[in-house]
Amino acid sequence: MENRKDHRPIISNYKGFNFISNVHDQKHLDSLETFEIRETDVFVITYPKSDTGTTWFQYLLSLLYYSNEVEGEDAKMTIEVVPWIEVHMKKQDYCKKPSPRLFVSHLPYNLIPNGLKEKGKVIYVARNPKDVAVSFYHFHNFSNFLENQESFGDFLNKFLHGNVFGSSWFDHIKDWYSHKHEFDFLYITYEEMNKDLRSSVLKISHFLDKKLDEKTIDMIVEKGSFKNMKNNPVANSERLSSEHFDRSKGSFLRKGKVGDWKNLFTVAHNERFDEFYWKAMKDVPLDFIWDPCE
Numbered sequence: 001m002e003n004r005k006d007h008r009p010i011i012s013n014y015k016g017f018n019f020i021s022n023v024h025d026q027k028h029l030d031s032l033e034t035f036e037i038r039e040t041d042v043f044v045i046t047y048p049k050s051d052t053g054t055t056w057f058q059y060l061l062s063l064l065y066y067s068n069e070v071e072g073e074d075a076k077m078t079i080e081v082v083p084w085i086e087v088h089m090k091k092q093d094y095c096k097k098p099s100p101r102l103f104v105s106h107l108p109y110n111l112i113p114n115g116l117k118e119k120g121k122v123i124y125v126a127r128n129p130k131d132v133a134v135s136f137y138h139f140h141n142f143s144n145f146l147e148n149q150e151s152f153g154d155f156l157n158k159f160l161h162g163n164v165f166g167s168s169w170f171d172h173i174k175d176w177y178s179h180k181h182e183f184d185f186l187y188i189t190y191e192e193m194n195k196d197l198r199s200s201v202l203k204i205s206h207f208l209d210k211k212l213d214e215k216t217i218d219m220i221v222e223k224g225s226f227k228n229m230k231n232n233p234v235a236n237s238e239r240l241s242s243e244h245f246d247r248s249k250g251s252f253l254r255k256g257k258v259g260d261w262k263n264l265f266t267v268a269h270n271e272r273f274d275e276f277y278w279k280a281m282k283d284v285p286l287d288f289i290w291d292p293c294e
């Protein structure tokens with residue numbers, strides 16, 4: 001990953017999807033269509049900032065499969081254990097990675113390796129898009145490889161129209177959800193994980209055919225809490241090179257709340273959002289929790 005001072009455009013479109021020029025490399029993206037999938041591969045797919053997706057699931061999957069590697073003095077960062085498939089990490093050859101291989105990804109349905117329809121498992125993590133927009137807005141100002149955003153209103157317009165990294169939240173979820181039957185697929189939301197992490201860990205481990213004893217479940221739930229992850233350098237991504245982030249402006253684990261959008265949305269933002277949302281999602285059988293009291 002290079003710093004954005006190299007003057008390339010920040011966003012570049014590849015086959016209809018917006019990537020980050022300094023982070024995603026076209027040759028690597030080209031190789032993904034035919035990337036060979038194994039039976040034991042697990043892919044966690046999210047739109048950016050839906051997290052779990054990423055930061056949360058990277059840690060949960062690390063604990064589920066490779067807890068020794070993320071503990072102790074030589075602990076690896078979770079990004080090394082559960083990398084983004086679409087990011088070419090220089091020291092890693094994903095083809096040679098031992099099984100089971102775990103990946104996170106923001107890729108849209110049409111760019112995912114073809115072989116995943118035959119083998120492997122997919123977990124799609126969704127989050128209510130008002131909280132996604134707010135988290136994403138803060139992330140733009142925190143990271144040095146995305147454009148700073150002055151006004152939330154302007155950012156919201158870009159988000160609604162898909163003029164951001166990750167393109168349209170609406171297209172991402174609709175495409176994945178409408179093709180879910182093509183995969184061994186689990187759909188889970190940020191909100192349900194936030195409300196009841198224990199039940200979510202059980203749901204995830206059941207889907208992954210992992211039998212866990214009570215002690216292990218307790219350990220994962222305890223370590224995977226927002227508070228513990230925020231203070232854990234292995235899980236909070238703070239070891240990632242500081243030139244890529246302005247630590248005075250935020251962190252990966254920012255608030256970790258459901259309903260934070262209410263602190264930033266004006267009534268006008270909310271009306272604009274709702275109108276857009278209901279048009280785009282009218283035929284989609286998905287509900288979101290927008291408020292922690294729901």
Ligand SMILES: Nc1ncnc2c1ncn2[C@@H]1O[C@H](COP(=O)(O)OS(=O)(=O)O)[C@@H](OP(=O)(O)O)[C@H]1O
Nearest residue numbers: 048049050051053054055056135226253254255256
């Ligand atoms: N353990 C835990 N509990 C609750 N919330 C958590 C947790 N881990 C990550 N998060 C929240 O997830 C948001 C970041 O999303 P991503 O990791 O997908 O971001 S990214 O796309 O990979 O940059 C970001 O949301 P916001 O706090 O709303 O910005 C993180 O705080």
